[in-house]
Amino acid sequence: MSIWFGEPSLEWANARDDTMIRAIGIEITEATEHSLKGRMPVDHRTRQPGGVLHGGASVALAETLASWGATLTVDASKFYCVGMEINANHVRPVAEGWVYGEATPLTRGRTTQVWDIRITDAAGKLVCISRCTMAVLAKPSEY
Numbered sequence: 001m002s003i004w005f006g007e008p009s010l011e012w013a014n015a016r017d018d019t020m021i022r023a024i025g026i027e028i029t030e031a032t033e034h035s036l037k038g039r040m041p042v043d044h045r046t047r048q049p050g051g052v053l054h055g056g057a058s059v060a061l062a063e064t065l066a067s068w069g070a071t072l073t074v075d076a077s078k079f080y081c082v083g084m085e086i087n088a089n090h091v092r093p094v095a096e097g098w099v100y101g102e103a104t105p106l107t108r109g110r111t112t113q114v115w116d117i118r119i120t121d122a123a124g125k126l127v128c129i130s131r132c133t134m135a136v137l138a139k140p141s142e143y
Contacts, residue, residue: 001033002033002034003033003034003073003105003108004031004072004073005072005073005074005075005076008031008036008072009072010028010029010030010031013028013068013072014027014028020060021060021064023045024040024041024045024046024057024060025040025041025043025045025046026038026039026040026060026061026064027039027040028064028065028068031072034104034105035069035102035103035104036065036068036069036072036102036103037065037100037101037102037103038061038064038065038068038100038101038103039098039099039100039101040057040060040061040098040099040101041097041098042094042095042096042097042098042099043096045057047095051095052093052094052095053093053094053095053099053127055088055090055128058088058090058099058119058127058128058130059086059088059128059130061099061101061117061119062086062088062101062103062117062119062128062130062132063083063086063130063132065101065102065103065115065117066083066086066103066113066115066117066130066132066134067081067082067083067132067134069103069105069115070105070108070113070115070134070136073105073108073113074136077139078138078139079136079137079138079139080136080137080139081113081134081135081136081137082134082135082137083132083133083134083135084112084133084134084135085132085133086130086131086132086133087130087131088128088129088130089128089129089130090127090128091126091127091128091129092121092125092126092127093127094121094127097121097122098122099119099120099121099127099128100119100120100121100122101117101118101119101120102117102118103115103116103117103132104116104117106131109136110136111135111136112133112134112135112136113133113134113136114131114132114133114134115131115132115133115134116129116130116131117129117130117131117132118130
């Protein structure tokens, strides 16, 4: 049974031109039955001065996947999701190419969700492990 509310629109998620997601090249690539996947380039936008992937860029990818994942599991006409907390452990440097993230919900409650995000390199080796807590908020009344 799929975790998504309706059919997830990856085109909608990727079409947001006015965000950091676009500025650093993050792409949402796939919605499986139980996870959301994406990728990010390791280039001049995402490297630290030492020449490897910046930890903050990894966290941006992790929170992007958790945020879109949470958003796509609720009724967007009634709710919206925002990050409450995120942590990350950076375990392997990457100097070039792409990193790939997969976000899987650990729990999807009425008011909070917790997502596990694993970021790997092109060889499938773990680069970063992250956990993100999302708040599920009711949209304000239109009256």
